[in-house]
Amino acid sequence: MTVANVLERWEPVIGLEVHCQLKTASKMFTACGFTFGADPNTLTDPYTLGLPGTLPVPNRTAVMFAIRLALAVNAQIHTHSRFARKHYFYPDLPKGYQISQSDAPYATGGGLEVVLPRTGERTFVRLVRVHLEEDAGKNLHLLGDEVSLVDFNRAGVPLIEIVSEPDIRSAEQAGAYVRELRTLIRYLGISDANMEEGTLRCDANVSLRARGTEVLGTRCEIKNLNSFKFLEQAILAEIRRQADILGSGGNIVQSTLSYDTAKDVTRVMRSKEEAADYRYFPEPDLPPLVIETEWIDAIRDELPELPAARRQRYRELGLSSYDAGVLTADQELAEFFDAIDVEDVHAKKACNWLTVELLGRLHADERTIRDSPVKPPHVAEIVMLIEQGKISGRNAKDVFDACYREGLAPREIVEREGYTQVSDTSVLESVIADVLREHPVQFAQYRAGKHALKGFFVGHVMKRTNGQANAQLVQQLLDTALGTS
Numbered sequence: 001m002t003v004a005n006v007l008e009r010w011e012p013v014i015g016l017e018v019h020c021q022l023k024t025a026s027k028m029f030t031a032c033g034f035t036f037g038a039d040p041n042t043l044t045d046p047y048t049l050g051l052p053g054t055l056p057v058p059n060r061t062a063v064m065f066a067i068r069l070a071l072a073v074n075a076q077i078h079t080h081s082r083f084a085r086k087h088y089f090y091p092d093l094p095k096g097y098q099i100s101q102s103d104a105p106y107a108t109g110g111g112l113e114v115v116l117p118r119t120g121e122r123t124f125v126r127l128v129r130v131h132l133e134e135d136a137g138k139n140l141h142l143l144g145d146e147v148s149l150v151d152f153n154r155a156g157v158p159l160i161e162i163v164s165e166p167d168i169r170s171a172e173q174a175g176a177y178v179r180e181l182r183t184l185i186r187y188l189g190i191s192d193a194n195m196e197e198g199t200l201r202c203d204a205n206v207s208l209r210a211r212g213t214e215v216l217g218t219r220c221e222i223k224n225l226n227s228f229k230f231l232e233q234a235i236l237a238e239i240r241r242q243a244d245i246l247g248s249g250g251n252i253v254q255s256t257l258s259y260d261t262a263k264d265v266t267r268v269m270r271s272k273e274e275a276a277d278y279r280y281f282p283e284p285d286l287p288p289l290v291i292e293t294e295w296i297d298a299i300r301d302e303l304p305e306l307p308a309a310r311r312q313r314y315r316e317l318g319l320s321s322y323d324a325g326v327l328t329a330d331q332e333l334a335e336f337f338d339a340i341d342v343e344d345v346h347a348k349k350a351c352n353w354l355t356v357e358l359l360g361r362l363h364a365d366e367r368t369i370r371d372s373p374v375k376p377p378h379v380a381e382i383v384m385l386i387e388q389g390k391i392s393g394r395n396a397k398d399v400f401d402a403c404y405r406e407g408l409a410p411r412e413i414v415e416r417e418g419y420t421q422v423s424d425t426s427v428l429e430s431v432i433a434d435v436l437r438e439h440p441v442q443f444a445q446y447r448a449g450k451h452a453l454k455g456f457f458v459g460h461v462m463k464r465t466n467g468q469a470n471a472q473l474v475q476q477l478l479d480t481a482l483g484t485s
Contacts, residue, residue: 006243010208013216014174014235015166018181019159021135021199022065023191028134028158029056029099036197040151048156050095055285062132062158065190066106067291067299069160070130072184072306075110079291083132083283091150092137099283102161105131106289112184113308114177120321125177126165132289135159138198154198166205166216171235175228178202179329183307187331195227202231206238208246217242218252222259222266234259238266310334317347326355333359333369339376345383353379353400361404373407374400381410389470395419420468425477428461428469432481435460446482454478 026033030047047054070077082104085097107130114123137155141148162181168174182193182200193200202225207217222238225231237259242252257266305313307328314324314337327334333354340350358374382400385391391399391414402413414420435457436443446453461474 006208006239009211010239010243010246011211012169012171012235012239013166013207013209013219014168014170015205015219016162016164016168016174016177017203017205018162018164018178019135019201019203020069020162020185020191020193021154022062022158022160023189023199024059024061024065024158026059027156028059028062028132030054030156031057032156034153034157036192036199038153040149040153043153044155048094048152056099056283058286058289059158063106063289063291064295064299065158065188066130066132066160067296068188068190068303069162069185070107070110071296071300071303072188073110073112073127073130073162075107075127075130077107077291077296078105079293080288081106081131081291082288083286084280085283086133087279090136090139091148092139092152092155094137094152094155098134098136099286100133100161101131101289102129102133103280105129106291107131112177112180114173114180115321115325116172116176117322117325118172123167123169123173123177125167125173128163128165130160130162133159133161166207166219171232171239174204174235175232178231179228180307183329183331187304187307189304198226201226204231204235204238206235206242207252208239208242218254220252220255220257220266222257223269225259230259230261233261233264234266237264241266314347319347319351323348323351323355327351330369336369336372336376340380341376345380346387349383349386350379353382357397357400358404374404375407378403378410385410385414389473390414391419392468392471394467418468425473428465428474428477429481431461431464431469432457432474432477435464436481443482454482457482 024034027048030045032043032045032048034043047056067077081101083099083101084103086100086102087097089096109127110130111124111126114125115121116123135154135157137150137152139148139150164177168177178200182195185191185193185200191199195201204222204225205219206222207219209215209217220238220242222234225234238257245252253268253271255268255271258269259266310328311321311324314327315321319327327337337351337354340354358372358379359369362369362372382396382403385399386393386396395414398417399410399413399419402408402417403410406413439457439460442453442456446457457478458471458474461478462469462471
């Protein structure tokens with residue numbers, strides 16, 4: 001059964017739980033440091049390993065980062081919250097429990113607007129809560145799962161978990177939501193939010209309900225989705241699985257699932273009846289987390305311009321929603337565009353030179369905007385030279401190529417290569433007169449009604465001027481000379 005057939009009868013209802021690893025110098029409850037990619041088990045200490053007698057001390061920077069996110073999604077920040085122990089026994093959790101806030105979070109509510117890039121459709125995804133917790137270690141399975149190893153470097157690293165309401169209705173929306181959340185997190189500077197490195201991870205809760213009803217179906221949770229591609233594919237696979245069960249008269253059993261990327265199917269790991277009892281109780285070694293309103297206000301005052309506000313500003317400059325989305329998806333790209341000084345040049349043209357010409361060359365060379373030899377003033381100068389009639393659009397690309405290769409200012413290249421556009425009316429009138437005199441047959445044919453020959457005359461004028469004639473002015477002067485104006 002295809003997803004298209006499924007969606008004729010069933011409506012997906014999707015909620016996401018996103019875990020974001022915070023970019024702090026030390027772990028959530030200990031001064032032990034952490035950096036991605038270190039040799040296994042080299043970033044541990046007695047607390048990380050759960051040795052007796054060790055006590056947790058909250059990381060102030062992690063709390064500050066968490067407050068930034070809560071403010072950015074307009075969540076309600078609670079001045080008093082608490083940590084709890086979430087018990088489960090697994091090799092990657094040396095203490096035998098995880099310290100989390102899931103039952104008394106520091107922030108609730110809020111939401112995020114999501115725009116589908118393909119259609120422009122807008123959806124507001126509400127949030128249930130945002131809470132702090134510590135990460136577990138990482139299990140490595142080798143030799144076809146015959147050997148398992150544990151790396152405790154990641155154990156204890158601070159996480160924030162963002163739990164959405166079931167407001168998402170498609171795999172595409174789910175992907176757009178997590179991308180928007182990643183962009184927001186990166187703008188805030190609180191995490192690299194890289195799914196490939198595991199600093200951003202996602203669980204998806206999926207259910208189906210008959211179209212036209214408000215009664216929710218039984219949800220199943222797909223765990224540990226670590227790429228946008230697999231997130232969307234896993235949701236589509238689970239939609240198909242549930243539709244097959246419901247279509248054959250069966251019932252959905254609430255379950256925890258994994259996604260088999262090779263076979264593009266979801267598999268049941270355990271049912272609700274087999275789920276672990278986490279035995280939550282308040283963390284006895286930590287007092288309630290108290291966040292003063294003065295601290296919240298100070299953090300709010302320091303927030304950067306957020307992606308949604310930046311997109312709106314770009315639309316007000318005349319950019320399309322698509323262009324605004326492309327620019328704001330990468331904070332460094334957006335800052336490069338802002339540095340072009342779009343108050344002085346045409347924003348749309350500057351955007352085109354940046355997103356089409358410059359990014360195309362950078363991608364081909366596997367370089368980032370940070371490594372660009374073309375700088376913001378160069379883009380502004382290219383646009384201004386065209387706007388002022390100093391160079392033609394045709395020559396502008398040659399100038400841009402040279403600027404990209406050599407890192408020189410466009411004006412230097414124009415002067416060196418003699419690209420200055422001919423906009424002197426008397427000079428162009430003389431060239432046009434010569435072209436018409438040398439092609440009397442074509443001139444007579446044009447006057448007799450064969451107006452397609454105008455392009456013939458334009459081509460000869462451009463050839464006479466080595467492509468440096470002002471094309472718009474040539475068109476105007478030709479109309480006069482041909483007697484059509």
